[in-house]
Amino acid sequence: ECTDLTAELASVKDAASKSASAEVASASLSDRIQQLESQVKSVSAEKTDLEAKLKSTNDTLIAGEERISALLREKNKLQEDLFETLHKVESAAKESHGFKTERDLARQQYLDTESKLQALSNNTREKIDLLTTRVTELSTLTTTQASQITTLNESLALSNSEITTLKGSAAGASQAKDKLKAMTASVESLKQQLQEAKTDADAKAEAGAERIKKLKQLLAKVNAALQEKDSRLNQLQSANDRAKKFNIVSRIGIVPPQNPSAEELQWCLIYEHRATSSAKPSAASVGDEEGAPQYRWIEARVAHKWMAEGSTLVGAWPQPVQETWAAELSAVRTRLEAERDELSVKFEEVSSQFQAYKVRAQTALKRIGNEDRNERQKVQEAENxxxxxxxxxxxxxxxxxxxxxxxxxxxxxxxxxxxxxxxxxxxxxxxxxxNLADGAEALQSSERRIATLQKEIETLHEDNSAMKEQYEAADRNNRERRMQQLRQEEEAALRAATTSSASKSSINEVSSLAIAPIASEVHDGANPDLSSNRAASPLLAEGSTTDHNQRLAQTAQQRGISRDASFSTQNSVVSPRGRPLAVEAALFTDASDPATDNKLLLFQQADNMLRDSIAILRQENSQLMVEINELKNDFGxxxxxxxxxxxxxxxxxxxxxxxxxxxxxxxxxxxxxxxxxxxxxxxxxxxxxxxxxxxxxxxxxx
The missing domain is CATH 1.20.120 (Four Helix Bundle (Hemerythrin (Met), subunit A))
Structure with missing residues (x-):
């Protein structure tokens, strides 16, 4: 209409310009122009108003669509939250059941651990008592062993005194030493056992204390977990408690997705009024699941049940969300259907255009030459x-x-x-x-055995040297005593032969002949001056050797010793000067002295035993060295x-x-x-x- 009026205004102006000569017509035309201008202004104002209204309606329509979409999203979200809360309630019930079973198991474990700890403490106490009794027994045993050692030391001292007095009994002393070593070894082993028992008892006590400490820590952790689970269970149980005072914020009807043909379920979002809560209800507290919830989703039948049980409903029952937005949803549906029809028409047009384009493309492809086709065929063959x-x-x-x-x-x-x-x-x-460790242990044991054998050899050498010194001192005393006796006899014989000078000279010759060989045997290389002063007399040079031998045999028969026995060196002990001990004993010992003969026999037996033991020890030492070399080769x-x-x-x-x-x-x-x-x-x-x-x-x- 506005465009028509502007066109008419333009035509009128043209006519007015053409017919300027007609004043009447111009006046009428000017009036008509003013009317048309006023009409144009009013129409343009109406147009602006209509455009503004159209824009506002479009804005409201967009806002309604956005509101509908937001409500749909909220509906979906509420459904998801509802199903999540249901699932959480079920999982909370399962978790509460599991928490109860875990709590019972933890309590049973706690009781079992307490009984085990009690039994362990009793066992440790019994073991400690046994170890203390064992320690006391070992201490008494050590005291008895110490007393036995003292007695053995006394007996050893007595045996040493007997050895010095009797110059023998070396075997008894070695046996006593062996016994003493055995007793000391047993005492050391008992001490070591006592120390090991003490260390074991201390280690077991420490292990028991550590285990008790760990069990206490575990018990504290279990109790804390149980308390946390109980609090969680109480919190989840409080979510299903009846509200005394509440108001219904919104209500929605939902068809279960498991059974679409079932009836629609009515759910209500309630706000629970509590005495302790002073904060205003807000939408942010709806999804808060940490503390005690004030907003909850419940079924409508549960709300009716609460009201029947005495709960107070603040406000009225709101309409369902579907009913409040039903008109807007229908408008949106109609608009969407109109848009769908328009789009279907456009789609049909576009599809017809595409078919025409397809026909044109097929005609254009048919006009492609044979060269291109051959070239493509060649390329295809090469590709194949x-x-x-x-x-x-x-x-x-x-x-x-x-x-x-x-x-x-x-x-x-x-x-x-x-x-x-x-x-x-x-x-x-x-x-x-x-095997190497075993061989090393065997080598160490053999080395220790060699060291002990060497120590025994050294002790035997020391005992042998001491016995030799004692024997030399006794031999020296016996020689001096016999020399004094011979001199006294010689002087008595000389005093008795006073009858004649001839008989006296013969007696002197006989005595000198008897004393000279004995003195030369006794002092063999010991006193060269004495041997030079006592040279043979002229009577001995003139006499025969048979007479000399006869005289020696007479003197040996007077003393009760045969010549062959006196000068035999087989199976006899050799003196420090190189003679057999039996010869010197026969020359300087009376036949009526059995104690001296027993001493000489003991010395001879001791010397033979020492030599045999030394030879055995050397043989064992050589065998051990051979074994050590073999072990070293095996180690290599x-x-x-x-x-x-x-x-x-x-x-x-x-x-x-x-x-x-x-x-x-x-x-x-x-x-x-x-x-x-x-x-x-x-x-x-x-x-x-x-x-x-x-x-x-x-x-x-x-």
Whole structure:
């Protein structure tokens, strides 16, 4: 209408300009122009008003659509929240049941641990009592052993005194020393056992205390977890409690998704009024599940039940969300249906245009020349040839992949076999190390035995030297005593022979002949001046050797000793001067003195025993040295074996590492990458794309 009025105004102005001569017509036309201008202004004002109203209606329509979508989203969200709350309630019930069972189990475990701790404490106390009694017994035993040691020391002192008095009984002293060593060893072992028992008792007591401490900590943790679960259970149970005063914020009807044909369920969002809560209800507190909830979703039947039980409803029942927004939803549906019809019409037009374009494209494709077709056919044939080649390459790659998998399986078997060999070699190494430890212990024991034998040899040498010194002193005293007796006899014989000078001279000759050989035997190389002063007399030179021998035999018969026995050296003890002890004993000992003969026999037996024991000890020492050398050789061989086994283990470990590197994931990734590239190459139709993939394939295959 506005455009029509503007066109009429323009035509009128043209007519007025043309007929300027007609004043009457101009006046009427000017009035008409003013009327038309006023009408144009009013129409334009109406137009602006209508545009504003249209814009406002469009804005309200958009706002309503947005509101509807927001309500739909809120509805969906409320449904999701409702189902989540139901699921949470069910899970909370299950968790509460599980918490109860866990609490019962924890309490039972606590009672079991307390009983175990009580039994353990009782056992430790009994063991401590037993150990204390054992310690007291061992202490009493050590005191008795100490008393026995003192008695043995006294007996040893007595035996030493007997040895000094009797110059014998070396065997008894060695036995006493052995007994003393055995007793000291037993005392040391008892002390060691006592110390070990004490350490074991202390270690067990410490272990029991640590275990009790750990159990207490575990009990505290269990109690804390139980308290936390109880509080959580109480909180979840409080979510289902009846509200005394509440108001219904909104109400919604939901069809269960499990059964779409079922009746619609009415759910209500309530706000519970509590005495302790002073904060105003807000939408942010709806999803708060940490503390006690004030907003809750319940069924309408539950709300009616609460009201029947005495709960007060603040306000009225609101309408469901579907009913409040029903008009807007219907308007939106109608508008959407109109838009759908318009779009269907546009789609039909576009589809008809596309069909026409398709027909034109087919006609244009038919006009393509034979050259292009032949060229494409050649390109297609070349591509087919390349595809056949690539198929052959793919087949080869699959065969190689099968071979590769076979080699991987073989390597895996070899790896498992190598691991078994490594385990066996480790066992052999451990056995060899144990054998080495045993050999080292045997070597140490043999060395200790050698040291003890050497100490015994040294003690025997010292005893032998002491006995030799004692024997030399006794021998010296016996010689001096016999010399004095001989001189006294000689002087008596000289005083008795006073009858004649001839008889006196003969007696002197006989006495000098008897004394000279005895003195020369007694002082063999000891006093050269005495032997030179006592030279043979002229009567001895003139006499015969038979007379001399007869005189010696007469003197030996007077003393009761035969000549052969006196000068025999077989099975006799040799004196420090080189003569047999039996000869000197026969020369300087009376036949009527049995104590001296017994002493000489004891000395001889002791000397023979010492020599035999020294020879035995030397033989044992040589055997031990041979065993030590053999053990050292065995140690060397075992060390070589251990080094060889270690080298083999290192080789096996290196081969295992190489196999693991060979079987790494990178090779499989490369194979997958190659397969993907080949698939892309076969699926692509453009030669340029295939030309791009060819160098990649060549590089991977290389």
């Amino acid at each position: 040839a390349e595809i056949e080649k690539l198929r052959g390459v793919v087949q080869d790659l699959r065969e190689r992949e099968g071979d590769f998998n076979a080699t991987i399986a073989e390597k895996d078997r070899l790896i498992s076999h190598n691991e078994v060999q490594m385990a066996s070699l480790r066992g052999e190494i451990e056995a060899l190390q144990n 061989l075992r060390e070589d074996q251990v080094q060889a086994l270690k080298a083999t283990v290192r080789e096996l470990e290196s081969s295992l590492c190489r196999e693991k590197e060979f079987n790494a994931e990178n090779r499989r990734i490369n194979a997958d990458y190659l397969v993907n590239i080949l698939r892309n190459f076969l699926m692509s139709t453009e030669p340029s794309e295939r030309a791009k993939l060819v160098p990649v394939l060549c590089q991977i295959l290389h």
